[in-house]
Amino acid sequence: MKVYVYSKCSTCKNVLRFLSDRKIKAEIKEITETPPSIDELKAMLQYQNGNLKKLFNTSGNLYREMQLAEKLDDMSIQKALELLTKHGMLVKRPFLLGKNFGLLGFNKTEWSSLSA
Numbered sequence: 001m002k003v004y005v006y007s008k009c010s011t012c013k014n015v016l017r018f019l020s021d022r023k024i025k026a027e028i029k030e031i032t033e034t035p036p037s038i039d040e041l042k043a044m045l046q047y048q049n050g051n052l053k054k055l056f057n058t059s060g061n062l063y064r065e066m067q068l069a070e071k072l073d074d075m076s077i078q079k080a081l082e083l084l085t086k087h088g089m090l091v092k093r094p095f096l097l098g099k100n101f102g103l104l105g106f107n108k109t110e111w112s113s114l115s116a
Contacts, residue, residue: 001026001114004036004088004095011106015094018106024114031095035088040097041081047102052080054104055092062089 003019003026005012019026029036036044041055048054053072057063068090072080084091096103096111103110 001096001098002029002040003027003097004029004031004034004091004093006031006089006093009093012094015096015106015111018108018111019114022114026096031088031091031093033088035085035091036095036097038081038085041084041091043097044095044102044104045077045081048104052077055080055084056090057092060089062087066090 001024003015005016005028007013007030016028044055045052056068056072058069063069066083068083075083092104094104094106098114
């Protein structure tokens, strides 16, 4: 498993504690330094049933500054994925990819199904 987090994000800190408490090992990546790759974003997009907007941190400053709420509907998937892989702060976090699943944000019920 690989989890992308932002070190200053309280939700991300909670996820790391959650994983540690359950002795679940995951490769931890700082999303601002190493955003998810195009292939990882494509995989997550499939796990999100093709809902591109779910991959975006819609409450983030950069999302608002770039006015993506107005632009996203008309943007190609490729262009959107390129933006996400270039600007880690646009990616919804925490961003967890496992072998056959992907989780975005921290919903304790969803994450509770994870095992060590």
